[in-house]
Amino acid sequence: MLPSPPDYAAEYAHWQSDPHGWWAQAAGELVWDKPWDRVFDPAAGAFGQWFAGGRLNTCFNALDRHVDAGHGDRTALIWDSPMAGQVARFTYRQMRDRTARVAGALAALGVGMGDRVVIYMPMVPEAAIAMLACARLGAIHSVVFGGFAAAELAKRIEDAKPRVVVSASCGLEPGRVVAYKPLLDAAIGFSAHKPEACLILQRPQATAARVAGRDQDFAEAEAGATPHDCVPVLATDPLYILYTSGTTGKPKGIVRDVGGHAVALHHSIRMIYGLGHGDVFWTASDVGWVVGHSYIVYAPLLAGCTSVMYEGKSVGTPDAGAFWRVCAQHGVKVLFTAPTALRAIKQRDPDAALLAPHDMSAFQALYLAGERCDPPTAVWAADKLGVPVVDHWWQTETGWPITAGFSGLGLFPFKPGSGGRPCPGYDLQTLDDAGAVLPRGESGNLALRLPLPPGCAPTLWHNAEGYRRSYLADFPGWYRTGDAGLIDADGDVWVMGRTDDIINVAGHRLSTGQMEEILATHPDVAECAVVGARDAIKGQVPLGLVVLKAGSVRDEADMSRELVALVRDKIGPVAAFKTALVVPRLPKTRSGKILRASIRRLADGEPANPPPTIDDAAAIDEVAEVLGRPR
Numbered sequence: 001m002l003p004s005p006p007d008y009a010a011e012y013a014h015w016q017s018d019p020h021g022w023w024a025q026a027a028g029e030l031v032w033d034k035p036w037d038r039v040f041d042p043a044a045g046a047f048g049q050w051f052a053g054g055r056l057n058t059c060f061n062a063l064d065r066h067v068d069a070g071h072g073d074r075t076a077l078i079w080d081s082p083m084a085g086q087v088a089r090f091t092y093r094q095m096r097d098r099t100a101r102v103a104g105a106l107a108a109l110g111v112g113m114g115d116r117v118v119i120y121m122p123m124v125p126e127a128a129i130a131m132l133a134c135a136r137l138g139a140i141h142s143v144v145f146g147g148f149a150a151a152e153l154a155k156r157i158e159d160a161k162p163r164v165v166v167s168a169s170c171g172l173e174p175g176r177v178v179a180y181k182p183l184l185d186a187a188i189g190f191s192a193h194k195p196e197a198c199l200i201l202q203r204p205q206a207t208a209a210r211v212a213g214r215d216q217d218f219a220e221a222e223a224g225a226t227p228h229d230c231v232p233v234l235a236t237d238p239l240y241i242l243y244t245s246g247t248t249g250k251p252k253g254i255v256r257d258v259g260g261h262a263v264a265l266h267h268s269i270r271m272i273y274g275l276g277h278g279d280v281f282w283t284a285s286d287v288g289w290v291v292g293h294s295y296i297v298y299a300p301l302l303a304g305c306t307s308v309m310y311e312g313k314s315v316g317t318p319d320a321g322a323f324w325r326v327c328a329q330h331g332v333k334v335l336f337t338a339p340t341a342l343r344a345i346k347q348r349d350p351d352a353a354l355l356a357p358h359d360m361s362a363f364q365a366l367y368l369a370g371e372r373c374d375p376p377t378a379v380w381a382a383d384k385l386g387v388p389v390v391d392h393w394w395q396t397e398t399g400w401p402i403t404a405g406f407s408g409l410g411l412f413p414f415k416p417g418s419g420g421r422p423c424p425g426y427d428l429q430t431l432d433d434a435g436a437v438l439p440r441g442e443s444g445n446l447a448l449r450l451p452l453p454p455g456c457a458p459t460l461w462h463n464a465e466g467y468r469r470s471y472l473a474d475f476p477g478w479y480r481t482g483d484a485g486l487i488d489a490d491g492d493v494w495v496m497g498r499t500d501d502i503i504n505v506a507g508h509r510l511s512t513g514q515m516e517e518i519l520a521t522h523p524d525v526a527e528c529a530v531v532g533a534r535d536a537i538k539g540q541v542p543l544g545l546v547v548l549k550a551g552s553v554r555d556e557a558d559m560s561r562e563l564v565a566l567v568r569d570k571i572g573p574v575a576a577f578k579t580a581l582v583v584p585r586l587p588k589t590r591s592g593k594i595l596r597a598s599i600r601r602l603a604d605g606e607p608a609n610p611p612p613t614i615d616d617a618a619a620i621d622e623v624a625e626v627l628g629r630p631r
């Protein structure tokens with residue numbers, strides 16, 4: 001058995017022996033307007049509430065606190081956009097002042113404590129400023145990723161019921177300018193709820209027409225606003241809602257509370273990533289995902305770090321050396337990205353020739369999440385970069401890592417393919433389907449013993465029952481992660497995949513169930529199945545199989561084009577839904593359940609499970625034929 005680094009073992013044991021004292025100590029490093037009455041109130045909420053009765057403001061702790069402490073001239077945010085050909089730096093003082101003005105502009109539009117603001121923006125500094133401005137007011141933001149279509153944006157507007165939407169004229173993707181404003185206008189048209197106002201950031205690459213009486217110019221509103229001070233809120237109040245894929249077309253509104261979030265994120269920066277004041281941290285994700293919320297915006301600023309915000313890709317902007325250029329230019333100490341970004345680099349530049357010209361002397365560790373990093377990619381990165389490569393596992397729901405390697409507590413020996421060990425705060429076990437704890441080494445359902453630590457979602461937006469049903473009902477006393485895996489003899493965790501129909505496409509969480517719902521709306525489709533097929537770069541990509549309605553005579557290529565367009569139109573380009581094939585029938589169990597696992601194995605070039613009936617053997621052969629993989 002490999003030994004745990006002493007600091008990790010001691011820290012985990014300390015947390016286990018005194019969880020409330022451990023978290024109280026972490027919370028004491030932030031500024032509270034009123035201390036909590038109880039570190040943890042077990043009687044409140046779905047599993048208890050952290051820091052009940054306490055009051056604080058997250059924006060104050062992320063910005064004003066550092067300025068007040070004399071660090072106003074330190075760089076808070078570096079915006080690096082190869083798409084726009086620009087780099088810009090903002091000190092803590094500049095961020096505080098801009099955020100206070102944008103908060104003032106939102107307040108002038110009627111936004112106050114508890115009001116929702118939807119933020120639909122590309123990777124520009126104003127996205128972070130808008131998030132922090134909401135936090136400053138005690139308003140609740142809900143950021144929507146720019147790669148979603150109008151219909152998805154509409155669902156989020158309808159559910160969150162924002163008073164104001166903050167958006168931009170356009171986003172910049174390689175080779176195309178994505179006009180955001182028409183998508184926003186369409187989404188507001190689809191939604192039964194109409195926001196009272198929209199603040200639109202005009203970007204020079206494409207300006208947007210304003211809707212009279214509703215839309216205001218972001219820059220003008222900011223310039224004309226009176227700076228707004230921080231509004232202390234209850235630790236248990238919501239900071240934000242972030243919608244994520246569930247198993248159906250209705251996204252889940254993950255709620256984050258103010259106090260637990262600030263405490264957990266602030267603590268995680270030092271414990272997990274080994275970073276402190278003034279260190280440069282780059283999370284190459286998007287503010288529309290939880291990784292971007294936590295590690296582009298909130299955690300680095302709460303901890304007084306310099307955060308890099310990057311508008312570009314790992315390849316093609318302009319080449320596979322882009323990540324190393326950014327690391328060298330800004331003195332990045334830790335980079336956090338998704339394995340898909342590395343696979344893309346490795347494919348284009350296998351010998352890492354584009355790394356050589358860059359001074360990577362400040363670079364100390366690479367962290368990966370979003371999906372399990374395949375061992376060859378982890379080994380390649382460790383070999384080429386010569387720094388620890390740490391895969392760490394978490395979810396939108398938890399808001400911060402469940403398992404990790406700990407730069408701040410002594411790193412474990414490198415085990416490519418493993419997600420590290422449980423972070424202090426989490427009691428992770430593997431359960432069988434009846435809920436019994438399994439011995440080490442046995443695969444099962446990865447579950448967290450309640451209560452969840454600070455920072456994890458306490459509920460779903462206006463859907464407490466959905467929260468209970470989705471996460472707490474299957475294994476009483478536990479939170480079901482929806483991931484399967486095992487904990488080995490050393491305590492290292494191996495996350496092997498979802499137990500539901502969620503797939504991870506280029507680190508983006510998507511629901512195959514939702515795609516099936518969309519395909520089923522096509523007038524010629526009788527039934528359909530969508531599975532996640534293996535992809536060398538994106539990890540998984542969706543593959544759709546449809547059976548035509550009896551009597552429907554359609555050209556298969558036309559059908560495929562229409563179905564691909566339908567999913568793109570309803571979910572957005574982020575779905576990466578590019579393949580829809582017509583099959584004579586779908587293989588099923590005797591009870592009529594579609595054999596999705598067999599279809600996925602066929603798509604991956606593996607042998608399908610033995611079919612339960614002769615009839616299904618024929619159906620599997622037909623699917624194999626269409627996929628060009630005869631058995």
Ligand code: COA
Nearest residue numbers: 146147173285291313314338340341344370506507573574
């Ligand atoms: N606004 C509008 N469209 C967007 C978008 C945005 N913010 N982000 C992505 N898209 C579009 C892309 O243009 C692309 O459209 P296309 O089908 O017309 O080409 C589609 O959505 C898929 O985008 P993406 O997943 O980024 O794939 P890609 O092929 O453009 O790039 C990689 C491939 C591997 C370079 C890229 O996926 C990558 O770096 N991913 C990192 C993932 C990540 O950070 N995940 C966060 C979780 S930690």
Ligand code: AMP
Nearest residue numbers: 369370371372392393394395396495509
């Ligand atoms: P999201 O909510 O978008 O962050 O996606 C969460 C899901 O992504 C998890 O439930 C896992 O299935 C998967 N995931 C994220 N990070 C990892 C990782 N490091 N290893 C394995 N799976 C991961």
